[in-house]
Structures are given as structure tokens and as C-alpha cells.
Amino acid sequence: MKIAIDITILYIAQAGIFYYHYNLVRALLDRPSPHRFLLLDYYPIHGGWTNPPEMTHLTAPHAEVRRVKGLRHRKLSRLWFMQRPLLWPLAKGVDQVLLYPWGKLAEWVMQHQLRKHLDGVALFHASSVVPYALPHAKNVTTIYDLTPLLFPEHHTLQTRDLYRRFFRFAQTEADAVIVISEATKGDVITHLDLEPERVHVVHAGVDPRFHPLDxxxxxxxxxxxxxxxxxxxxxxxxxxxxxxxxxxxxxxxxxxxxxxxxxxxxxxxxxxxxxxxxxxxxxxxxxxxxxxxxxxxxxxxxxxxxxxxxxxxxxxxxxxxxxxxxxxxxxxxxxxxxxxxxxxxxxxxxxxxxxxxxxxxxxxxxxxxxxxxxxxxxxxxxxxxxxxAQFRWDRAAVKALQVYEHLLGTPS
Known part of the structure; x- marks a missing residue:
């Protein structure tokens, strides 16, 4: 079976979310598997502004990294020659007018590109930055926590809006939702009204570099x-x-x-x-x-x-x-x-x-x-x-594969 995993989030996320997603993907690639993995990078989301060095380690004989091009939302007010007192307010006004239609166009282009590049994929593991449900395939995503919902005062309006749309995607489009703790599972079931059987706990592991030193x-x-x-x-x-x-x-x-x-x-x-x-x-x-x-x-x-x-x-x-x-x-x-x-x-x-x-x-x-x-x-x-010592990435990979294979009907 061909399994696709979004890695675009690794160019956006920091701290715990980055290390969880990165280490889980790497642990999945390190395991012998009958499945082929397609690691999807939807380039317009990050535009190449960051390039984490860890990305070079996401390789395996049964894996392919695919960078997909699309429509990037470019704001007129961010162009250097518009950074003038008289021009900048005008540019901001134009950006505001074009925000909705440009966003809808960019979303249509993304869906078209993903549908084309994910052809033949049996399961797609989406992320909060690429909340896309692949037609005629099984769809999975990961929820790390519900802080934008439970503590909205600690987040910007933009972050709250992004996660509101992502949580709606998880509710309506995902066949399975992976969470990183039993506590988060309880929150997701309670606050997002997801059926318990759709929510699966895959604990994080600890990186081997964290150990007692002399x-x-x-x-x-x-x-x-x-x-x-x-x-x-x-x-x-x-x-x-x-x-x-x-x-x-x-x-x-x-x-x-x-x-x-x-x-x-x-x-x-x-x-x-x-x-x-x-x-x-x-x-x-x-x-x-x-x-x-x-x-x-x-x-x-x-x-x-x-x-x-x-x-x-x-x-x-x-x-x-x-x-x-x-x-x-x-x-x-x-x-x-x-x-x-x-x-x-x-x-x-x-x-x-x-x-x-x-x-x-x-x-x-x-x-x-x-x-x-x-x-x-x-x-x-x-x-x-x-x-x-009980929290290991190889165990996390086994549990994630069990979620995938249960959906695909191909238990190992």
C-alpha cells in the first residue's frame, strides 16, 4: 500500500510539534515495511523560508519526498518598494480586498495539485497546515492539543481561526485522529464530539540524546x-x-x-x-x-x-x-x-x-x-x-502503523 504523510508542517512547526512529527516519521521510515511512503511537502505554505537540517535524515529505500508547487499568497504590502508612507496604506487596503478571493483561489489550486500528486495513495496523513482529505482514500490527522479552543486568550486571532478550521476538518473529514496522550484523547472526545473509536493515542518517545552525561x-x-x-x-x-x-x-x-x-x-x-x-x-x-x-x-x-x-x-x-x-x-x-x-x-x-x-x-x-x-x-x-525508558519512538511507530493498517484492512 502507498501511504502519504504531510511533512509541510515540519517547515512551520517549532518545539514539541516539530520533534513529535519529525521523530514519528523517521521512526516509521526506519522500520522494515511492506508499504511505500510518500512524504509530501506543499511548498507554497512555507515558501522555502526555513530549511530544518533534520529534513535530510528523512530518507529510506521505500520512501519518496515530493515537493509540490502551487499558488503562494503574496501580499502587496510586503513588497519592499511598497514600504513607503504614502504607498503602504494603499497596499494594505488592496490586500484586504483581495484576501478572501485570493485565499479561495489558493485553496482550489492546492486541492487540484494534491489530488494529482497523491494519485494512487491509499491513506493520507494530513496536518494542521495541510488539512486536506484525499478522495477515495483513508484520511488521518494528528491533534496535539486543544489550547486554541480551551485557552483562546493565549492565541492570536489568526491562530485561533486556523485551528478552528483544522478542528472542523478533523471532525468531518478524518477517518482516524491520532492524539499524543490519553488526556488529549479525552479533550478531543469531549470538546470536538468525536467518537472514541476514531481517536487513537500514540505517545511520544524520547530522543536518545537525552540521557545522563558525565x-x-x-x-x-x-x-x-x-x-x-x-x-x-x-x-x-x-x-x-x-x-x-x-x-x-x-x-x-x-x-x-x-x-x-x-x-x-x-x-x-x-x-x-x-x-x-x-x-x-x-x-x-x-x-x-x-x-x-x-x-x-x-x-x-x-x-x-x-x-x-x-x-x-x-x-x-x-x-x-x-x-x-x-x-x-x-x-x-x-x-x-x-x-x-x-x-x-x-x-x-x-x-x-x-x-x-x-x-x-x-x-x-x-x-x-x-x-x-x-x-x-x-x-x-x-x-x-x-x-x-518506557517512551520510545519505535513503539510509537508501531502504534501509528496499527492505526494505518486497521483503516486499510491490512493488519500486520
Whole structure:
């Protein structure tokens, strides 16, 4: 059977969505399979503005990458010669008038191109950026979380509109919906009114680069960031309201008043996202500019060392579809404090301390416990390593294939 998977999303997505989709596709290609895979890149969506280096690894004898051309939405107001005081407002007005008809034309061209290039495909795994149902084939898509629906105030109008249309596609067009946790499955069934039998859980795996490292390696990497091993509390994730960083900073402020000095620093690793300003303002208001470090997005070999060197990992998120950073921290042997909501208890099990993310006192006390109780930290380290070992990409690939083959009527 010929199975097509959209990889256009890999040129758009960042952080957890990118790594989930990329690692699942790569794990599917790494398995011996009677199926042939077509990896679809609908070029007009991203226009070549990004080129993730990981894409070069998506190869296999039974796979083909196909770049499909189409109609790209070009805004007059973005052209360099229109960036003049008198011309730019006129260009914006023209863009507004043409937005709807141009969008409908671009959608028609995309459907025509996809129908042509996906000819002979028995199953198409669509994404949120290419929500297309292939006629006369089985259609699958993945929902990572329902944050645009459950927390609309944390998203732009454009993002909310995009996901509103995507969720409608999942409801009406998908024969099966893959979700990344049991918690997300419950949300999808409840809020999107999908039949339980259409929704399938395929947990994420943990990348092999996340594992315990020797002290010398950790110290060498951390020196480049002017950090010392075991002298900081770590958070990894985009700086945005859903990550609950204002309460984490307030909890850290309380912690500093309870533990013997010198207190560890709080290191926040991640790019600034939507509505991040309040986080920076809270740090300044509490006088923590020298104690809270913003180090930006961290990649490559630095991130595993950053996890390894942390005294503890704090992740009091308000909502997660899965919570990849928690899994990565456990895989590196770092004790975890995280929320008792959404998917996080499902990922952590009994290998971390769970707290109410809306209770600053609880967050602070959990971190203080880990700082003052070395035996507790050791137990959680061992439990975390064992827990993380249960999440593997080869298992995820098997489960995804089971979804495909069930729809195709060709169980392995």
C-alpha cells in the first residue's frame, strides 16, 4: 500500500510539534515495511523560508519526498518598494480586498495539485497546515492539543481561526485522529464530539540524546552559558502564558526566602512567545533580574547538558498535550516538579512531584523539598530514568502503523 504523510508542517512547526512529527516519521521510515511512503511537502505554505537540517535524515529505500508547487499568497504590502508612507496604506487596503478571493483561489489550486500528486495513495496523513482529505482514500490527522479552543486568550486571532478550521476538518473529514496522550484523547472526545473509536493515542518517545552525561562534559557545556552544575533550577519551553511562568517566578521568589543562601538561580530556556511581556515585568517587579536567567532557545548538544546540570526541573504548565520537556528531563536523570493537570500526570507517573499549577505556595514548597531532601531527589532520579525508558519512538511507530493498517484492512 502507498501511504502519504504531510511533512509541510515540519517547515512551520517549532518545539514539541516539530520533534513529535519529525521523530514519528523517521521512526516509521526506519522500520522494515511492506508499504511505500510518500512524504509530501506543499511548498507554497512555507515558501522555502526555513530549511530544518533534520529534513535530510528523512530518507529510506521505500520512501519518496515530493515537493509540490502551487499558488503562494503574496501580499502587496510586503513588497519592499511598497514600504513607503504614502504607498503602504494603499497596499494594505488592496490586500484586504483581495484576501478572501485570493485565499479561495489558493485553496482550489492546492486541492487540484494534491489530488494529482497523491494519485494512487491509499491513506493520507494530513496536518494542521495541510488539512486536506484525499478522495477515495483513508484520511488521518494528528491533534496535539486543544489550547486554541480551551485557552483562546493565549492565541492570536489568526491562530485561533486556523485551528478552528483544522478542528472542523478533523471532525468531518478524518477517518482516524491520532492524539499524543490519553488526556488529549479525552479533550478531543469531549470538546470536538468525536467518537472514541476514531481517536487513537500514540505517545511520544524520547530522543536518545537525552540521557545522563558525565560531570566533565556537563561542566564544559555549562561554562559556555556561565552556569555551574547543580546551581540552578531549570525550565524549558516557550515563554508564553500557558507555561505559567509568572507563578513559577513568584514561587521562586518565595523559595529564596526559605532556603539557606546561596539559592540556586532560575534558568528559563526558550524563545519569547505570544504575550511574554508579563513574565519579564514580574521578574523586574520582584527584583530578581540577577537571579532569573533568560537564555533563549537552546539546541543541539547544549540542551541535554542543561537538563543534566539542573538541580531540579520545574514545569508548572497550565495545560499540555503531552509535555515533552518533562520526559526529556527525566531521561537525563533530573528530578521533576510539574502540574497535576492535563497530560502531565500521565507522562510523569509517580516519578515526579505533582502540584496544583494555580497554587504558588505548592509550587514553591515542592521545589524547596527537592532542594533540601537529597534522598528524595535520588529516588525521583531513579524513578524518572525508568519512567522515561518506557517512551520510545519505535513503539510509537508501531502504534501509528496499527492505526494505518486497521483503516486499510491490512493488519500486520
Amino acid at each position: 560531570r566533565a562534559t556537563v561542566a564544559q557545556v555549562l561554562a559556555s552559558l556561565e552556569l555551574q552544575p547543580q546551581r540552578y533550577i531549570l525550565h524549558v519551553g516557550t515563554i508564553e502564558p500557558r507555561k505559567n511562568l509568572v507563578r513559577l517566578i513568584e514561587a521562586y521568589h518565595r523559595l529564596r526566602q526559605e532556603v539557606s543562601p546561596p539559592a540556586p538561580q532560575l534558568v528559563l530556556a526558550g524563545a519569547s512567545g505570544w504575550m511574554s511581556g508579563e513574565v519579564f515585568r514580574r521578574v523586574k517587579a520582584l527584583g530578581l533580574e540577577d537571579d532569573v536567567r533568560f537564555i533563549g532557545r537552546v539546541e543541539g548538544a547544549v540542551l541535554p547538558a542543561l537538563y543534566n546540570g539542573a538541580r531540579l526541573f520545574a514545569y508548572p504548565s497550565l495545560y499540555e498535550g503531552f509535555g515533552m520537556p518533562v520526559l526529556e528531563a527525566m531521561a537525563c536523570g533530573t528530578p521533576v516538579v510539574t502540574s497535576n493537570v492535563s497530560s502531565l500526570p500521565e507522562v510523569v507517573g509517580d516519578a515526579g512531584l505533582l502540584v496544583d499549577p494555580t497554587d504558588v505556595h505548592q509550587i514553591a514548597q515542592a521545589m524547596v523539598r527537592l532542594l533540601e531532601d537529597d534522598a528524595l531527589g535520588y529516588r525521583l532520579r531513579q524513578k524518572g530514568l525508568a519512567r522515561a
